[in-house]
Amino acid sequence: MQYFTADDGEPIHLRVSGNGPPLILLHGWTDSHRSWKPFLPDFEAHYTVYRWDARGHGGHPLRTNTAPTAGRMARDLANLMAHYGLTDATVIGHSMGALNLWQYFRDFGAKGIERAVIIDQSPKLVTTHDWHCGIYGDFSAVRNQAFIEALENDFAEAVLRLVADGLNRPAAERYAANDEGIALMRERLRKLSARPLIDCWRSLSAADYRDVLATIPIPVLLVYGGASNFYHVRTAHFVRDTIPSAVLHVYDGEDHAPHLWQRERFVKDVLEFVQ
Numbered sequence: 001m002q003y004f005t006a007d008d009g010e011p012i013h014l015r016v017s018g019n020g021p022p023l024i025l026l027h028g029w030t031d032s033h034r035s036w037k038p039f040l041p042d043f044e045a046h047y048t049v050y051r052w053d054a055r056g057h058g059g060h061p062l063r064t065n066t067a068p069t070a071g072r073m074a075r076d077l078a079n080l081m082a083h084y085g086l087t088d089a090t091v092i093g094h095s096m097g098a099l100n101l102w103q104y105f106r107d108f109g110a111k112g113i114e115r116a117v118i119i120d121q122s123p124k125l126v127t128t129h130d131w132h133c134g135i136y137g138d139f140s141a142v143r144n145q146a147f148i149e150a151l152e153n154d155f156a157e158a159v160l161r162l163v164a165d166g167l168n169r170p171a172a173e174r175y176a177a178n179d180e181g182i183a184l185m186r187e188r189l190r191k192l193s194a195r196p197l198i199d200c201w202r203s204l205s206a207a208d209y210r211d212v213l214a215t216i217p218i219p220v221l222l223v224y225g226g227a228s229n230f231y232h233v234r235t236a237h238f239v240r241d242t243i244p245s246a247v248l249h250v251y252d253g254e255d256h257a258p259h260l261w262q263r264e265r266f267v268k269d270v271l272e273f274v275q
Helices: 033-044 070-084 096-108 141-153 155-164 169-177 180-190 194-206 233-242 263-274
Strands: 002-005 011-018 022-026 048-052 089-094 113-119 220-225 246-251
Touching: 002 070, 011 033, 011 070, 022 033, 022 070, 022 096, 033 048, 033 263, 048 070, 070 096, 070 194, 089 096, 096 113, 096 194, 113 263, 141 155, 141 194, 155 169, 155 180, 155 194, 169 180, 220 233, 220 263, 233 246, 246 263
Parallel strands: 022 048, 022 089, 089 113, 113 220, 220 246
Antiparallel strands: 002 011, 011 048
16 A cells, blocks of 8 residues: 655555546545445546544554544545645545545545535434434433443444444444444454544544534535434435535435445546536
8 A cells, every 4th residue: 555644654555546627535444445336447547545544543553642533634635635645636525534524624625625525424423302414313421422332342343333323223233143244344443443533432422523513615425324323314404404505315225325326327427517
C-alpha cells in the first residue's frame, strides 16, 4: 500500500488507482479500503480513486498513539487532499465515512470538495427525548455506555450484536444461525486492535452534526437503505430536508450497506450525480 504522513507524523495508508478527476472513498467503522473493491472497475474508468484505511483501521498499528477521533480523522482528510493537491474532489462517505465528511465540513468548510455522497448515516448517533433519528431510534446514552462496556469485554461480539440487534430482521436471523458470513466477520473483527476502534467509537457517538448539515454549500447525493440495520427512513428525510442542495435515493429493502447490495444502481446514481 501507499501512504502519506499526517501532520502529527502518523502514516495513513491508502491505495490510489484509476485516472481522471479525484474521487475519495471513506469507509465505515471497523472497515478498510477493501470495502470499496467491488466498485473499482467502474470508478477507475472515470476517476483517480483514493481509498484510505482511516487512522486506527485496516490493521495498521498506530505509530503516534493519537486516537482516531472525529476531529483527527477530518484533519487526516485535509492532509490527504493537501498531500495530493486535490482541489475538485468528489467524496463518498459510508457510515463512519459520512461522519468523517461532516466533521470536515465543520472544521474546514468545503475546501477542495465539489460534491459529496453520503451513505446511510445519521448526524447524531445517540438518541435523546427530542431526537429519535439516531441508532435504532432509541439508542440512548445509557445504551451507548452499555455498548462501550460490551466492546471492552468482547469487541468482536459486541460489534456483531450492534448489527444484529437492530431494525433489519434478516440480520438478526443470520446472527442467530451463526451463518458463514457471521463467522467470517467474527474472525476478521477478532484480528483488529480494539483499543483505537473503541476510542474512535467514543468520539463518533459523542458527535452531533445536525447544525453542520444546513451549512453544506455543495450538492450532496444521499443513499439510504430502506431496511437499514440502524436508521428509520425518517433519518434519511431529516438529512435531505436539512442540507440545502441534496437529493435522496432510498434503496428499498436494503440494509446499512445499500450500495453493496445494489452496486450497479449505486454506480449509475453516482456517475449521473457527478457528471
